[in-house]
Amino acid sequence: MASSKQTVLPFLPSSAGFTARIHPVVLFNICDCYVRRPDQAERVIGTLLGSVSPDGTVEIRNTYAVPHSEPGDQVAIDVDYHHNMYASHQKVNPKEVIVGWFSTGLGVSGRSALIHEFYSREVTNPVHLTVDTGFTDGEASIKAYISINLSLGDRQLAAQFQEIPLDFRMVEAEQVGFDILKTTMVDKLPNDLEGMEASMERLLALIDDVYKYVDGVVEGNVAPDNNNGRLISDALSSIPKMSPAVFDKVFNDKIQDNLALVYLSSLTRTQLSIAEKLNTAAQIL
Structure with missing residues (x-):
């Protein structure tokens, strides 16, 4: 796992300085990917694109789904598809880089750590975004995490997902569309x-x-x-x-x-x- 520094127990790791901002189109893309997911797939994952400011704020502007499978306790990711999609996106929006990954569902799991390890090789300190498309608690829970290594001396003990502040960033046109969709219910x-x-x-x-x-x-x-x-x-x-x-x-x-x-x-x-x-x-x- 990628980390900016080692943390020595018993002190808890800190996520101070890390915040994330997300645009509504990202949420719509994730929900669309979940609706179009393959049969028998419990969740979908994908890459988050955006930029990182000098103060540590991660702005998430775009995303695309990445095919994967989760047999047992293992995870298989279509790495070639991920790289091809990112190369194509760079031709259109060269300023948007990989800032993390997303998954649908509530919270994180052991298999999430395996996927996060892959994205840690793609970018330093990737953000993990979770979107509860199943409305487990009656609402769509949306949270952002970063992974911090827990170490004792030179020995790494475990990796911990720690939640960071997440804000919605909308321009006026996005706000109008978001308010309409939020208050509108349709059968199809x-x-x-x-x-x-x-x-x-x-x-x-x-x-x-x-x-x-x-x-x-x-x-x-x-x-x-x-x-x-x-x-x-x-x-x-x-x-x-x-x-x-x-x-x-x-x-x-x-x-x-x-x-x-x-x-x-x-x-x-x-x-x-x-x-x-x-x-x-x-x-x-």
């Missing part, structure tokens, strides 16, 4: 067409509210507000000026691009599923 996730339809209905409702407000101000039924006026002016000025024909062409082109992406992603998932089944069959034979 909407598909792309249903999501677009709901967004357009919401946009039309907002436009209708603006029309009513402006008409009320003009007729003298509503007291004018300079701040609202500036916001409406900024919104109107941000709309690109184009003819209806050009708008229709741009909109239709965007729809075609989205449909092409959906088709390609569906084709990729099918190919991966076929490759996984062939690989499983080859191992059986």
Whole structure:
């Protein structure tokens, strides 16, 4: 296990100076990976990406799942997949580096120590993030840990996971989306067409509210507000000026691009599923 210094008993190790900040997209990615996990898999694990500030604050901005299996007391990680995913991510976001790993479930276990040892070889002092997707205590418990070695003289006795402070970091747009999702319960996730339809209905409702407000101000039924006026002016000025024909062409082109992406992603998932089944069959034979 990686550690910044040796700790001698009977003094307890300290995690002072270590804090973590997490963006909402990380939690959504982890939940999505858990929903799409392979059959019979109890939990999913993956790599955390972000940055580390000089004061020891770890900012977690992104993540990806890593295939693994846990037969008995052992753990097998697809190291090649992990390295390939990280290399691909570096081409897109070179400033985001490995800062730790995540797992679903409540708390840590003995097998978590084995996985943490692997990530300790990837980065110094990795952060271990746990997300209780099973809502064991009636809520999604989210905690962050670091591992500290317990030593007696030059002899290492054990490794201890110690919890560190964890804060949520959200920009204004993320906060709005997070609040909506937090208070919304649906029977099933909407598909792309249903999501677009709901967004357009919401946009039309907002436009209708603006029309009513402006008409009320003009007729003298509503007291004018300079701040609202500036916001409406900024919104109107941000709309690109184009003819209806050009708008229709741009909109239709965007729809075609989205449909092409959906088709390609569906084709990729099918190919991966076929490759996984062939690989499983080859191992059986």
